[in-house]
Amino acid sequence: MIHREDDSTDRTTTSRRAVLAGIGAAALAASATPAGAGWEPSTRIPDPAVKVLDPSFRKSWVFSATVERIATGFRWAEGPVWMGDWRCLLWSDVTGDAIMRWDEITGRVTAYRKPSNFSNGNTRDRSGRLVTCEHQTRRVVRTEIDGSITTVADRFEGKPFNSPNDIVSHSDGAIWFTDPAFGPNPSERMAKPELPHTVYRVAPDGRVTAVATDIVGPNGLCFSPEESKLYVVEGRTTPRKVRVFDVVEKGTKLANSRVLLEAADGGTLDGLRCDADGNLWCGWGQGTDELDGVRVFNSDGKALAHISLPERCANLCFGGINHDRLFMASTHSIYSLMTNARGATLW
Numbered sequence: 001m002i003h004r005e006d007d008s009t010d011r012t013t014t015s016r017r018a019v020l021a022g023i024g025a026a027a028l029a030a031s032a033t034p035a036g037a038g039w040e041p042s043t044r045i046p047d048p049a050v051k052v053l054d055p056s057f058r059k060s061w062v063f064s065a066t067v068e069r070i071a072t073g074f075r076w077a078e079g080p081v082w083m084g085d086w087r088c089l090l091w092s093d094v095t096g097d098a099i100m101r102w103d104e105i106t107g108r109v110t111a112y113r114k115p116s117n118f119s120n121g122n123t124r125d126r127s128g129r130l131v132t133c134e135h136q137t138r139r140v141v142r143t144e145i146d147g148s149i150t151t152v153a154d155r156f157e158g159k160p161f162n163s164p165n166d167i168v169s170h171s172d173g174a175i176w177f178t179d180p181a182f183g184p185n186p187s188e189r190m191a192k193p194e195l196p197h198t199v200y201r202v203a204p205d206g207r208v209t210a211v212a213t214d215i216v217g218p219n220g221l222c223f224s225p226e227e228s229k230l231y232v233v234e235g236r237t238t239p240r241k242v243r244v245f246d247v248v249e250k251g252t253k254l255a256n257s258r259v260l261l262e263a264a265d266g267g268t269l270d271g272l273r274c275d276a277d278g279n280l281w282c283g284w285g286q287g288t289d290e291l292d293g294v295r296v297f298n299s300d301g302k303a304l305a306h307i308s309l310p311e312r313c314a315n316l317c318f319g320g321i322n323h324d325r326l327f328m329a330s331t332h333s334i335y336s337l338m339t340n341a342r343g344a345t346l347w
Contacts, residue, residue, distance in 0.1 A: 039310060039333075041066045049293070049308040050337070057296060057304040060279070060341040067307065068336050070327075071102050071109045076188075077329035078271075079166070081122040081130070082319025082347045089319055090130065091329050092119040095187050099132070102334065104320070117141075118189040121166035121271075121315070124347045126173050133164035133177060136189035140164050140177055140202065153202045156195060156210065163190040166220045166271055166315070169345075171227060172251050173204035176211070178218035180235065199232060201252065211254050215243060220271035220315065223247070224299070225278055225344040230254060233269045233282075240269040242280065242301075261301035267291045271315025271329075274344040279304065281326065281341075285312025294328055309335055318343025 042049060047066040052058060075095040082089055087104040090112055098114040099122070113119075117134035125131050130143040131152065138161045139154035152175060154160060163185075167177040179198050183190030199212035199221065212218065217236025223229065227247060234241040240263045245254035263269050263284070268291075270283035278299040284306070285292035293309040294316060311331035319325050323343045328335040 039069050039072070041068050051306045051308065052304075053306060054298075054302060054304045056298065060275070060277075060296070060339050061305070062338050062340055065338040067309065070107065070334050070336050071100070072333040074100065074332050074334075076314070077331060077334055078120050078314045079122040079133070080315060080317045080319075080327045080329045080334070081124060082317055082323075082327070082343075083124070083130075084319070084323075084346060085128070087321070089317075089327055089334070090122060091327075091334060092116065092122060092132075094118055094120055094135070120164070120188075121177065123167045123169050123175075125169050125175065126171065131167060131169065131175055133167050135163045138163060138191060140167065140175065153200070153206070153208050156198070156200065156208050159194045160191075161200075162193040162195055163188070165218070168222055170223065170251055174251070175202040176200070176221065176230070177202075178221055178232065180217045180219060182217065197236070199230075199254075203252075209252075211252075212245065212257070214257065220269070220283065222273050222280075223344070224274055225276055227251060231260065231272060231274070231280060233272060235269065239263045239266070242269060242272065242282070242297075261297055265291065267295065268312065270313070273317055275318065275341040276344050277341065278344075279341065281316055283313040283315050283328070283330075285309075285330075287312060292330075294326070307337060317347065319347075 046063050049067045074093040078092045078094050080091040089102045099112045099116045101110050101112040117136040119132050121133040123131050140152040142150045142152050161179045162181050165178045181193035181197050184192045198210045199218050201209050201211045215234050219233040219235035221232045230245045232243050242260045244260040246256045248255045267284045268286045272282040280297045282295050284295040292312045294307040294313050296305040309330050313328045313330040316328045326337045
């Protein structure tokens, strides 16, 4: 059931710019963290950090682009989301209990919300409002136009969620999110699980349904460009896997679960996003130079490229004016890379 935490009037029909301006009223200023401390971008062109594994990736590759570190100094960077009207990136510093903000024009880093109830995944709904997974409150929340917080969902069949993890929105207005049974974990305020590993759908009317219960540790998720498929990272198997489902019954249910790919080289899959061509850009790593970064696959599960980073990448998104800039939330830092790909969604 959707309910409000205050008596503010809901104005979901207001323009997206007004939506974002309202969210900004709730932003909290903080000292900027020096970007690039202890790390330098490559002085070589092309950047050796971008490894082309299949010729088809050259369509998405900008020869002159190098990996940049735009912010650092966080405890556990996760859940990046692009806010185009602001020209800024928001992301969660999960164990730092904050949602952070980086401004594309100024390069300034500030705290958008602190405390954040140990937020994790973020997305935007179809009205442009920020929607966030919170570990401490075990709920999914929406930031309204006036900056107030609405609980979108906090329980299923009378029991609280475990620790909502990652989240995406559908063109029909529904919100989909993963709720793995990862806790208890005091550092991220994960409680003892009371529900099984599940992927949930929250309909526009607030009704919550369990759409997948057979994934061991559901983590990152994303839709294919035409929303006919849902990709979900299975995070508690060895090796970790990406499962793919058909989205059926007018976008309300899943069918035909199968394994698309496995992290057979020891890599750790986490968050993922689709580009407009249907390729999957996956957070990757396991604490080694060969594995930490982003691995790119086509829709058949074939590896196309690897972007090496000095830290394990947890999650990522596309942004920028042309939606062709890849942002990578990687342990203590945020990295970016200009590409010739376009994100499948605007956030």
